Amino acid sequence: MADFSAKLKAPVYVCLLTYGCQMNILDSQILSGNLARQGFVVTEDETAADVVLFITCSVRDLAERKVLGKAGKLNVKRNRRPEVVLGVTGCMAELKGETLLGGKNVFDFVAGTHKRHLIPELILRALCKRVAESEVTSVNAEALERLGIALAPYMDECLPAERKLFAVGRDEAEDSLDELEAMRPRPWQAFVEIMRGCSNFCSYCVVPYARGPEVSRPADEILAELKTLASSGCVEVTLLGQNVNSYGKDLPKGSISFPELLAEAAKIEGLKWLRFVTSNPQDISDELIDLMASEPKICRYLHFPLQSGSNRILKMMNRKYSLEQYLEKVAKLKSAMPDLWLAGDLIVGFPGETLEDFQATLAAVERIDYANNFLFKYSERPGTAASKLPDDVPLEEKKRRHAELMALQGKLTHEHLKSLVGTTQTVLVEGHSKRNRAVLQGRTTHFANVVFEGDPSLIGKFVSVKMESATPLTLYGSFERLPGDEELTNEKESG
Numbered sequence: 001m002a003d004f005s006a007k008l009k010a011p012v013y014v015c016l017l018t019y020g021c022q023m024n025i026l027d028s029q030i031l032s033g034n035l036a037r038q039g040f041v042v043t044e045d046e047t048a049a050d051v052v053l054f055i056t057c058s059v060r061d062l063a064e065r066k067v068l069g070k071a072g073k074l075n076v077k078r079n080r081r082p083e084v085v086l087g088v089t090g091c092m093a094e095l096k097g098e099t100l101l102g103g104k105n106v107f108d109f110v111a112g113t114h115k116r117h118l119i120p121e122l123i124l125r126a127l128c129k130r131v132a133e134s135e136v137t138s139v140n141a142e143a144l145e146r147l148g149i150a151l152a153p154y155m156d157e158c159l160p161a162e163r164k165l166f167a168v169g170r171d172e173a174e175d176s177l178d179e180l181e182a183m184r185p186r187p188w189q190a191f192v193e194i195m196r197g198c199s200n201f202c203s204y205c206v207v208p209y210a211r212g213p214e215v216s217r218p219a220d221e222i223l224a225e226l227k228t229l230a231s232s233g234c235v236e237v238t239l240l241g242q243n244v245n246s247y248g249k250d251l252p253k254g255s256i257s258f259p260e261l262l263a264e265a266a267k268i269e270g271l272k273w274l275r276f277v278t279s280n281p282q283d284i285s286d287e288l289i290d291l292m293a294s295e296p297k298i299c300r301y302l303h304f305p306l307q308s309g310s311n312r313i314l315k316m317m318n319r320k321y322s323l324e325q326y327l328e329k330v331a332k333l334k335s336a337m338p339d340l341w342l343a344g345d346l347i348v349g350f351p352g353e354t355l356e357d358f359q360a361t362l363a364a365v366e367r368i369d370y371a372n373n374f375l376f377k378y379s380e381r382p383g384t385a386a387s388k389l390p391d392d393v394p395l396e397e398k399k400r401r402h403a404e405l406m407a408l409q410g411k412l413t414h415e416h417l418k419s420l421v422g423t424t425q426t427v428l429v430e431g432h433s434k435r436n437r438a439v440l441q442g443r444t445t446h447f448a449n450v451v452f453e454g455d456p457s458l459i460g461k462f463v464s465v466k467m468e469s470a471t472p473l474t475l476y477g478s479f480e481r482l483p484g485d486e487e488l489t490n491e492k493e494s495g
């Protein structure tokens with residue numbers, strides 16, 4: 001792979017705008033690290049950037065429209081700075097490919113989900129082109145001069161028109177960016193990808209098309225990364241995959257399973273809290289449930305998406321479990337871990353969803369007593385199996401069902417938070433509260449959001465917080481003390 005760091009003789013500012021799931025957040029961190037190593041300056045200030053890179057999501061129509069809207073706005077600003085490059089990567093880039101270039105489109109380059117490693121080169125090609133074509137004005141003179149210095153060594157190589165500005169699809173030149181390069185804004189917390197892609201083809205979902213088939217990372221590579229992270233002060237790790245329960249099934253015989261991987265991860269000194277997403281109900285094993293119950297480092301929060309409470313709809317969604325099978329797994333989980341908090345995903349308004357189907361979803365939510373749910377209105381995605389079915393629940397009705405579920409889930413979430421009032425919980429402090437910079441924000445093992453007064457030096461540390469009150473989404477507490485090492489794992493209650 002080309003390394004530009006030796007040659008970039010003036011700063012080139014790149015701003016990454018990230019949409020979608022944790023995979024994209026991690027991709028954004030990896031790309032930031034890679035770009036920084038190659039001599040680019042990563043900035044959060046989009047107005048100061050020479051390059052804005054969109055890391056996109058296609059899971060719902062709205063996710064795509066957000067990106068296109070934002071890119072359109074930035075494009076207008078190019079009246080003043082025509083040399084600025086707008087690039088696109090992530091799931092929408094993979095799915096729409098070259099159609100995002102030319103015509104009315106505003107993007108200068110497209111890099112698919114398997115082509116992250118080509119992004120630095122694509123940036124330079126697009127930037128050389130823009131800079132060469134931009135007129136100098138009083139507004140951009142300084143930037144053009146700076147970019148001229150940075151790009152001088154590349155102009156001859158990058159400018160020819162045949163130089164491609166898009167790369168999508170999978171081929172032998174697979175991307176193998178180093179996750180250890182990731183720029184993690186909170187070094188005590190890390191996302192670690194254990195598998196890429198998905199082979200499940202739920203009928204509504206674009207992810208298998210956008211990310212390719214399921215490919216597990218070799219366990220030794222993951223464990224080595226975890227050890228390196230732990231030795232540099234990381235205490236909480238979230239293992240990422242579209243379906244972590246099928247980890248390893250694509251690896252050669254004799255490779256370890258997800259629970260085995262998790263058990264190995266738990267042995268790593270320094271790592272205190274382990275989380276993972278997403279756990280597909282279809283193949284959660286008893287072995288995993290037993291391990292979660294016996295391994296104190298594994299947090300008491302499980303993302304376990306149901307999608308619908310109606311068996312008829314689950315079948316049409318190509319989810320490979322029935323409500324009864326799901327409830328059976330939940331019963332096992334709760335009997336092994338009475339203090340486990342469950343979260344889910346639900347889609348309302350899937351094609352053909354009747355009021356009766358929707359009632360079944362409401363009843364399931366109430367019965368399962370989720371701590372949290374991510375609720376979505378069905379969005380038809382081109383190319384998926386469900387797109388062949390009529391999208392026949394009117395938008396107004398989808399909105400109504402969504403609001404009804406929100407209200408129910410809101411009540412359940414509030415009840416969960418209230419149940420912790422009066423207890424003392426171990427909290428990993430994440431930073432200042434977004435709403436009020438004067439107070440700190442952190443999370444419990446249940447992923448409950450906690451706000452309390454404390455010294456900023458506590459950021460990145462575990463603290464014991466006494467919970468005093470609960471609003472619908474947040475617990476308010478007071479700092480008690482720094483917990484002993486033995487208290488870090490699992491919830492500790494006192495009082």
Ligand code: SAH
Binds near residue numbers: 205206377
């Ligand atoms: N791999 C995860 C889900 C990843 S996508 C799993 O299987 O659980 C995140 C969530 O987006 C899904 O769980 C689903 O609830 C929602 N989703 C996916 N496609 C959607 C669509 N076409 N319309 C609405 N919601 C969708």
Ligand code: SF4
Binds near residue numbers: 198202205206242280
């Ligand atoms: Fe999409 Fe289903 Fe794969 Fe999840 S398991 S990413 S919902 S296809």
Ligand code: F3S
Binds near residue numbers: 021022
């Ligand atoms: Fe979106 Fe792609 Fe994630 S479609 S949800 S960013 S895998």
